[in-house]
Amino acid sequence: MKFNIAVIPGDGVGPEVVEQAKKALDAVAEAYNHIFIYKEAQLGANAIDATGGPLPKETIEICKSADAILFGAVGDPKYDNDPSAKIRPEQGLLNLRRELDLYCNVRPVKAYDNLISNSPLKREVIKNSDFVIYRELTGGIYFGEKTLSEDKQTAHDVSSYTVKEISRVTHLAFQAAQKRKKKLTLVDKANVLETSRLWRKTVSEIAKEYKDVELEYLFVDNAAMKMILNPTHFDVILTENLFGDMISDVASSLCGSIGLLASSSIGAENGLFEPIHGSYSQAKGKDIANPLASILSAAMLLQYLGLHEEADAIERAVDKSLALGITTQDIKRKMQKSTTTSKVGDFVADY
Amino acid sequence: MKFNIAVIPGDGVGPEVVEQAKKALDAVAEAYNHIFIYKEAQLGANAIDATGGPLPKETIEICKSADAILFGAVGDPKYDNDPSAKIRPEQGLLNLRRELDLYCNVRPVKAYDNLISNSPLKREVIKNSDFVIYRELTGGIYFGEKTLSEDKQTAHDVSSYTVKEISRVTHLAFQAAQKRKKKLTLVDKANVLETSRLWRKTVSEIAKEYKDVELEYLFVDNAAMKMILNPTHFDVILTENLFGDMISDVASSLCGSIGLLASSSIGAENGLFEPIHGSYSQAKGKDIANPLASILSAAMLLQYLGLHEEADAIERAVDKSLALGITTQDIKRKMQKSTTTSKVGDFVADY
Numbered sequence: 187m188k189f190n191i192a193v194i195p196g197d198g199v200g201p202e203v204v205e206q207a208k209k210a211l212d213a214v215a216e217a218y219n220h221i222f223i224y225k226e227a228q229l230g231a232n233a234i235d236a237t238g239g240p241l242p243k244e245t246i247e248i249c250k251s252a253d254a255i256l257f258g259a260v261g262d263p264k265y266d267n268d269p270s271a272k273i274r275p276e277q278g279l280l281n282l283r284r285e286l287d288l289y290c291n292v293r294p295v296k297a298y299d300n301l302i303s304n305s306p307l308k309r310e311v312i313k314n315s316d317f318v319i320y321r322e323l324t325g326g327i328y329f330g331e332k333t334l335s336e337d338k339q340t341a342h343d344v345s346s347y348t349v350k351e352i353s354r355v356t357h358l359a360f361q362a363a364q365k366r367k368k369k370l371t372l373v374d375k376a377n378v379l380e381t382s383r384l385w386r387k388t389v390s391e392i393a394k395e396y397k398d399v400e401l402e403y404l405f406v407d408n409a410a411m412k413m414i415l416n417p418t419h420f421d422v423i424l425t426e427n428l429f430g431d432m433i434s435d436v437a438s439s440l441c442g443s444i445g446l447l448a449s450s451s452i453g454a455e456n457g458l459f460e461p462i463h464g465s466y467s468q469a470k471g472k473d474i475a476n477p478l479a480s481i482l483s484a485a486m487l488l489q490y491l492g493l494h495e496e497a498d499a500i501e502r503a504v505d506k507s508l509a510l511g512i513t514t515q516d517i518k519r520k521m522q523k524s525t526t527t528s529k530v531g532d533f534v535a536d537y
Numbered sequence: 538m539k540f541n542i543a544v545i546p547g548d549g550v551g552p553e554v555v556e557q558a559k560k561a562l563d564a565v566a567e568a569y570n571h572i573f574i575y576k577e578a579q580l581g582a583n584a585i586d587a588t589g590g591p592l593p594k595e596t597i598e599i600c601k602s603a604d605a606i607l608f609g610a611v612g613d614p615k616y617d618n619d620p621s622a623k624i625r626p627e628q629g630l631l632n633l634r635r636e637l638d639l640y641c642n643v644r645p646v647k648a649y650d651n652l653i654s655n656s657p658l659k660r661e662v663i664k665n666s667d668f669v670i671y672r673e674l675t676g677g678i679y680f681g682e683k684t685l686s687e688d689k690q691t692a693h694d695v696s697s698y699t700v701k702e703i704s705r706v707t708h709l710a711f712q713a714a715q716k717r718k719k720k721l722t723l724v725d726k727a728n729v730l731e732t733s734r735l736w737r738k739t740v741s742e743i744a745k746e747y748k749d750v751e752l753e754y755l756f757v758d759n760a761a762m763k764m765i766l767n768p769t770h771f772d773v774i775l776t777e778n779l780f781g782d783m784i785s786d787v788a789s790s791l792c793g794s795i796g797l798l799a800s801s802s803i804g805a806e807n808g809l810f811e812p813i814h815g816s817y818s819q820a821k822g823k824d825i826a827n828p829l830a831s832i833l834s835a836a837m838l839l840q841y842l843g844l845h846e847e848a849d850a851i852e853r854a855v856d857k858s859l860a861l862g863i864t865t866q867d868i869k870r871k872m873q874k875s876t877t878t879s880k881v882g883d884f885v886a887d888y
């Protein structure tokens with residue numbers, strides 16, 4: 187079969203890791219007789235440098251006409267410490283999410299037995315953890331009105347949610363729970379926020395359609411704590427945009443495998459797949475970044491396209507590279523030598 | 538000397554643990570020849586039951602005329618799952634913070650060597666961690682406008698900050714850093730939020746007055762991650778209200794000593810002292826809740842009143858109870874028997 191894939195390498199180590207993911211896709215194309223047509227697009231700091239803005243129109247067009255999007259990373263430290271900067275790399279990703287209505291961010295978190303020794307948590311705490319976060323991605327305070335008063339003394343950000351926005355991601359989360367351990371935890375701050383109360387109300391009503399799923403509510407501060415003290419407690423976590431940002435970074439720090447975590451951002455018409463690690467600019471160009479998260483996001487992309495066997499093949503190759511210790515330095519075990527980004531990519535593609 | 542202390546036992550295990558803190562204060566009064574005049578006040582679910590509202594006027598009066606406030610906990614599960622409830626226990630605490638302008642929440646986090654084995658983190662990760670969180674407590678999305686549209690389809694919460702609100706807590710945080718390891722980390726989401734950009738701008742300007750302190754910026758998602766992967770990285774953390782809520786619960790889960798963490802909420806005219814653990818309703822009335830956090834918050838209260846020697850005496854008694862293993866079940870070590878809330882309180886007071 188033939189697929190159009192938009193490729194957005196982005197900033198920092200994005201290009202290096204996406205390159206390895208493409209190798210894996212090429213290997214799949216050859217073995218299974220598919221044709222992947224890549225169209226490369228700019229976004230982030232690189233797009234600002236090239237075009238003056240973080241999300242060129244052309245990028246939106248390429249993404250809209252593609253069957254799926256392979257994404258690297260966004261962000262450059264040179265923009266971070268300038269609070270007056272009008273143009274920011276991250277705005278490119280945020281606007282793309284909004285333009286394509288990629289409302290559902292899915293982040294699976296799993297303790298790989300092979301990597302548990304890299305976890306900051308004790309083995310007995312993290313062992314067997316296996317949960318997935320459903321984060322609403324196009325609403326909330328990320329996209330509400332932002333104002334700075336004329337005298338520059340007062341700033342505002344508005345968070346807002348509609349029942350409609352809450353409902354669509356909630357259904358996806360319940361459906362995921364049905365296929366897993368049948369437990370859904372809604373994370374909010376309903377003791378303080380009106381938007382959280384609307385979440386609680388909407389989700390508790392939708393729950394009636396999924397009677398086989400157990401629904402639990404946790405305040406975000408409690409949820410973060412519980413995730414660290416007892417991560418095996420969770421199955422599917424559902425939450426709004428800002429809490430999801432935080433909670434999912436807490437989650438990804440737990441397993442000792444940040445370099446392995448991939449995520450998908452799904453909308454009605456499109457899907458974007460990316461490693462959860464950021465642009466990691468200190469490592470840029472050094473051929474040391476772990477490409478496995480990007481390679482696994484390519485596997486997620488294949489799942490999304492319905493190519494399940496092909497996705498499994500990539501996952502098996504990743505497992506093999508872990509088992510053989512053909513990994514970058516971040517996840518190497520004692521007594522092993524680490525290798526480079528590109529060599530890991532070559533191994534996975536060959537396998 | 539003579540001091541007026543407002544005592545707000547609150548909900549859940551609040552009354553039980555505050556009782557033990559009062560025993561410790563009484564012992565101090567006797568040993569050092571002080572007079573503490575306690576005035577008890579209601580707040581939270583108990584106040585709703587008694588008066589119809591979570592913060593009776595009388596409570597505000599008692600607090601305003603007191604030299605300091607000893608607080609237990611607030612919250613009752615019967616209000617949590619009713620998104621349409623108009624009256625909530627937490628509103629009492631939030632309004633009290635606002636009424637008394639308690640703008641600076643200070644939460645010290647320290648890995649006690651004796652308790653490290655209770656930490657979910659590996660010893661080598663958490664060992665030597667010792668940082669303090671300065672959380673702005675009277676601004677941000679907690680106190681902004683909240684609306685639910687008439688058709689109940691859209692909810693809003695507004696976050697806002699002024700330079701003035703940011704400045705006063707920032708100065709306190711810098712001053713704390715000067716007395717510690719001279720490092721301050723501002724936690725925000727300046728890549729997305731206008732309020733965060735105002736924080737970054739204001740803090741970076743104030744930093745010029747504290748040239749001996751190193752200033753670092755972290756996005757909240759990164760900060761949460763770093764706190765788990767490398768908690769010894771931090772010295773003083775400064776952040777806004779909502780991020781502080783979350784970040785400080787992440788912090789308190791790390792050391793294996795939640796039952797030991799106390800916090801203070803300081804304003805220009807008053808100070809409130811409380812354990813960081815919540816109302817913990819499942820344990821209510823069972824005499825099993827750990828009173829040490831409440832006892833240590835009484836020590837913080839004494840520090841605030843300028844009674845440093847007296848505060849040290851309480852801290853020494855707590856250390857002793859830990860060393861001897863006279864503790865509740867949550868922090869008992871292998872091979873030890875645990876004891877009750879009130880017996881721990883008795884031991885500390887006697888000592």
Ligand SMILES: CC(C)[C@H](C(=O)O)[C@@H](O)C(=O)O
Pocket residue numbers: 260261276279280431728729758
């Ligand atoms: C880059 C940034 C704007 C983004 C976010 O906050 O959503 C990132 O942290 C993420 O989680 O994808």
Ligand SMILES: CC(C)[C@H](C(=O)O)[C@@H](O)C(=O)O
Pocket residue numbers: 377378407611612627630631782
């Ligand atoms: C009870 C609740 C409203 C409160 C808060 O969110 O501030 C609590 O979590 C805290 O941290 O003191």
